[in-house]
Amino acid sequence: MEEKYRIKKEKFMVRMGVVGTGFHIGIAKMHISAYLRMPNVSVVALYDVDKEKAEKYKTEFDLKDTEICDSYEQLLSLVDAVTICTPNAFHVELAFRALEQGKHVLCEKPLGTSAGECDKLVEKAEKSNLVCGVGLCYRFIPGYQLMKKIIEEGALGEIYYLRAEMGGNRIADPSVELEWRMREELSGAGSIADFGSHLLDLSDIMLSADRGKITEIQAIANTFITQRKDEITKEEKKVSNEDVGMILAKTEKGTLISLSTSRVGSKHTMEIVGAGGFLEFDGSHPEQLTVMLKDKNGGYSQPPEVIKVPLEMYQVDAYGPKQGFEVNFYLQNKAFVEAITGQKMMVAPIRRGQYIQSLIDAAKLSAQTGQKIRMEEIV
Ligand SMILES: NC(=O)c1ccc[n+]([C@@H]2O[C@H](COP(=O)([O-])OP(=O)(O)OC[C@H]3O[C@@H](n4cnc5c(N)ncnc54)[C@H](O)[C@@H]3O)[C@@H](O)[C@H]2O)c1
Incomplete structure (x- = not known):
């Protein structure tokens, strides 16, 4: 032990x-x-x-x-x-x-x-x-908590857009066998559910207080590894949900959102751009954020600054892990x-889970129909 x-x-x-x-x-x-x-x-x-x-x-x-x-x-x-x-x-x-x-x-x-x-x-x-x-x-990742705090303090002013990507590399290998997450009846959507759940939650956390809820969603999706060996029968079977999904959304006050979800290879990043400057989180350096604020004339005259996530954001106690992916699970x-x-x-709370699920449903429906989905029509 x-x-x-x-x-x-x-x-x-x-x-x-x-x-x-x-x-x-x-x-x-x-x-x-x-x-x-x-x-x-x-x-x-x-x-x-x-x-x-x-x-x-x-x-x-x-x-x-x-x-x-x-x-x-x-x-x-x-x-x-x-x-x-x-x-x-x-x-x-x-x-x-x-x-x-x-x-x-x-x-x-x-x-x-x-x-x-x-x-x-x-x-x-x-x-x-x-x-x-x-x-x-992911909402417990200290870097995201810092991002939210900077937004709440008003440093970015009116937020113009949020762009993020998230995914995994484990099943990018076509020889990985067909598992439940590649079967619509067991997973629902594919990468849009898997990674989109975190990205949609984070987007709402960053934007909704000042820029309103997501009102419309458009998405495209594709399955690139269309067949895999079934993990039990070893027969070739169809992958029935998407490997990659790209979601575009707009909030009540017009902030634009662009999210990429992928299980065939991806980085993990989030960038938020506003009237006052921009912020960037890079999942390969979760201990820091890149910040570039405009000068008083409204232009970018200084280079981006890298700031460390303060220790208090890790809410370290006597028992918890001090770094790594374990931190957000512990918190x-x-x-x-x-x-x-x-x-x-x-x-x-559970209602939040259902709300995020409704955004996933909208993205999935849009990808299937090619239509823009207005949230008021499906909720
Ligand atoms: N929070 C995150 O970042 C994160 C990351 C990975 C997975 N997940 C989620 O965690 C869940 C599990 O994913 P995973 O990759 O660990 O799955 P997994 O396939 O590794 O494990 C699932 C387990 O559930 C068992 N199981 C299946 N049906 C069951 C039932 N009815 N009752 C009891 N056991 C049952 C299976 O035998 C298997 O051992 C999924 O909902 C996934 O979306 C979340």
Whole structure:
């Protein structure tokens, strides 16, 4: 067992269950690592439809007292809260069943495969006194928190546009076999759901307070690796959702948004340009932002400046990681636990998950029909 997990646990514990332990990305690992660091959380149960995967986690994390469950019902009977890390198509049902049993929920993004499917879940969550959140963890990246602060302070003035790209390289290799995220019935949209969920959440966080909500969306998409070997049968099968999606959007006050999502190779960047200057986040240097502000005559006379993200934005405590991708998961999951123990709700609420899903739906519909989608027509 790694030294970092040997922390003294408190008497009052949130008993946490994790569902869908994983093997493609296996994002459950980030959640489990975060919980193991927290003195007031105990990972008491794991459940995966493939029990061997859950058993593997028990060994890997040295989870001596964790129950490997035979069913989701068994897991629910043992916990106060669940973290759902299954393929997208199972999120809504698993979250709903947890709420029915009086358990708090943190569900991975995207919330489902369509916004309509989330209606009953949102209603159930909001009528309960349980914490029910969606894992839009990129909003916890300290560099993005700094970007938001600079915008709120008014340094950029009227924001003209936001341009961002995000994606992954893991499945750019055509020999990677067909997994759930390449099948529309299990994932919904492809890269637009996978990476677009984070980018649409971040765009709204950066812009909506001053520039309003997204009112219209246009998108194009394509699948470049059209066939892959099925991971079970080894037969060639069709990839049924997009590898790449490009989304254009406009907010109420006319700010333009351009987002690229790709699972066949991508950088991770965000640039925001306004009347007062511009800001740039580069995912390969998340510890800094590039800032270029205009001079008092309204022109650019100085070179861009690189500023460090201040340490306080990492909200470092005695237990959390100090850097890397783990930071945003730790901050997110800590916020979830704090909401359960009665502190303020910082994790994205379930209605937010549904709103982001409606933007994903609009982008998907636009890419399929070639039409511009006005949000008021579909929400
Ligand atoms: N926040 C992020 O940045 C981020 C990153 C990666 C993945 N994700 C999300 O996390 C989720 C999981 O993605 P992943 O790549 O880790 O998946 P994965 O394929 O690695 O793991 C999914 C696991 O769920 C299990 N499973 C499937 N159906 C189940 C069911 N009904 N009940 C219990 N277990 C079930 C599978 O056996 C598998 O072990 C997805 O919703 C994905 O969008 C989020």
